[in-house]
Amino acid sequence: xxxxxxxxxxxxxxxxxxxxxxxxxxxxxxxxxxxxxxxxxxxxxxxxxxxxxxxxxxxxxxxxxxxxxxxxxxxxxxxxxxxxxxxxxxxxxxxxxxxxxxxxxxxxxxxxxxxxxxxxxxxxxxxxxxxxxxxxxxxxxxxxxxxxxxxxxxxxx
Amino acid sequence: xxxxxxxxxxxxxxxxxxxxxxxxxxxxxxxxxxxxxxxxxxxxxxxxxxxxxxxxxxxxxxxxxxxxxxxxxxxxxxxxxxxxxxxxxxxxxxxxxxxxxxxxxxxxxxxxxxx
Numbered sequence: 387x388x389x390x391x392x393x394x395x396x397x398x399x400x401x402x403x404x405x406x407x408x409x410x411x412x413x414x415x416x417x418x419x420x421x422x423x424x425x426x427x428x429x430x431x432x433x434x435x436x437x438x439x440x441x442x443x444x445x446x447x448x449x450x451x452x453x454x455x456x457x458x459x460x461x462x463x464x465x466x467x468x469x470x471x472x473x474x475x476x477x478x479x480x481x482x483x484x485x486x487x488x489x490x491x492x493x494x495x496x497x498x499x500x501x502x503x504x505x506x507x508x509x510x511x512x513x514x515x516x517x518x519x520x521x522x523x524x525x526x527x528x529x530x531x532x533x534x535x536x537x538x539x540x541x542x543x
Numbered sequence: 544x545x546x547x548x549x550x551x552x553x554x555x556x557x558x559x560x561x562x563x564x565x566x567x568x569x570x571x572x573x574x575x576x577x578x579x580x581x582x583x584x585x586x587x588x589x590x591x592x593x594x595x596x597x598x599x600x601x602x603x604x605x606x607x608x609x610x611x612x613x614x615x616x617x618x619x620x621x622x623x624x625x626x627x628x629x630x631x632x633x634x635x636x637x638x639x640x641x642x643x644x645x646x647x648x649x650x651x652x653x654x655x656x657x658x
Contacts, residue, residue, distance in 0.1 A: 494597075496572020496590030 390539040391423040399508035400425060403487075407501040410469070411488035414476070417441060421535045422483065430540040434532065440486040443473055463495055472498050478510040548576040551653045555633075558649060560641025562621070565634045567593045569627060583636070588623070592634040596625040613647055628654040 389404060389412075391397045396414060404412055404425045411426035413433065419441035427433045448458030461474040469490050476483040485505070489498055548566050555564040556578050565577035565585060572590035579585045600611045616623045617639075624635045624646055633654050635646060 491570070494570060494572035494590065494594060496567075496586065497594055500572075500587055500590045 389423070389425040392535045392538045393422065395512045395514060396423040396509070399505055399512055402508065403501050403505040406504075407487070407489065407498050408493040409487045409489040409498065410492075411436075411486075413437065413440060413486040415440060415484050415486070417444060417482060417484055420532050421539060424539060426488075430536045433539065434536060436486060437532075440473055440484050444475070444484045447473075465495075470495065472502070474502060476502075476506045476509060478506065478513050480510070480513040483509070546576040548657075551656060552576055552578050555635055555646075555649055555653060558637075558641065558646055560638035561635055561646070562638065563588065563634075563636040565589050565592075567632045567634055569593050569597050569630050569632045575631065588636060589634060592623055592625055593632050596627055596632045596634075600627065613651060615643065615647075624650060626650040626654045628657045631657055633657075 389397060389401045391400065400412060400414060400423050403409070409425075412424065413421065413427070413436055414423040415421050415437045419437045421433050421437045424433050427436070443462060447462050451457055451459035461472070463473075464471045469488055471486065471488055472495065473484065473486045476485045485502065487498060487502075552564045552566065555561060563577065563579045563583050563585065565579070565588065566575040567573065567589040568575055570593075572593040574585055574589045577585050577589070595616070596611070596614055599614050603609065603611045612626065614625045616625075619639075621636060621638050622641070622643070624637065624643070626633050626647075631654075633650055635650060637643075637646060
């Protein structure tokens with residue numbers, strides 16, 4: 387199963403996370419829903435859907451956390467019968483990302499959390515200079531940027 | 544708030560050389576209850592030890608050896624012992640000089656108490 391990235395500096399941290407945590411799917415995206423890297427997906431449509439859902443869950447969880455706890459929830463875990471989902475915020479000096487991963491009995495929540503912390507540290511270390519958080523996401527550019535990133539991952543325009 | 548496992552964990556911590564005792568969910572690798580000495584990363588040890596124990600159990604089962612009762616990992620500066628019951632794993636971190644025989648007896652006694 388291959389790991390595909392929009393920017394090359396994301397490759398090594400994501401690849402290492404996937405190998406160590408033994409997850410089946412992984413997705414790194416911006417809070418706006420734009421994909422930056424993925425592992426385990428076979429169709430661009432699945433990535434686009436997963437990104438949209440992950441961004442929506444992250445936004446909802448953040449708001450719910452603010453209502454209940456005065457600050458946004460930064461992580462979510464859902465245990466299905468065979469597969470589990472872990473969704474969390476990956477904060478780096480460059481930007482805040484959303485990270486979604488799916489794992490089965492080959493891994494565990496404890497391992498995923500453990501290697502996720504290391505993944506965030508590697509991401510921060512590998513990130514090029516600059517602050518992506520200052521780049522505004524404009525509605526008129528969103529679809530173009532989304533399609534461009536999907537094309538970069540899956541090789542279709 | 545004290546958990547129903549606190550007394551069992553405290554009794555294991557009283558053994559000489561023991562620096563951490565954790566009761567961990569085998570499938571999730573998450574701590575259910577624990578006592579750790581200052582400076583130990585319990586979450587990390589728990590996740591890795593539970594994964595190791597689960598794999599040892601699956602290996603033993605695949606080799607037709609039956610269930611794993613006790614697992615010991617020796618390292619340069621200490622040892623990790625694990626004993627499981629149903630979906631819980633009792634993990635003890637100890638110094639190299641700790642009495643493994645006594646630890647084993649006490650851990651097996653403790654996991655029987657989890658039934």
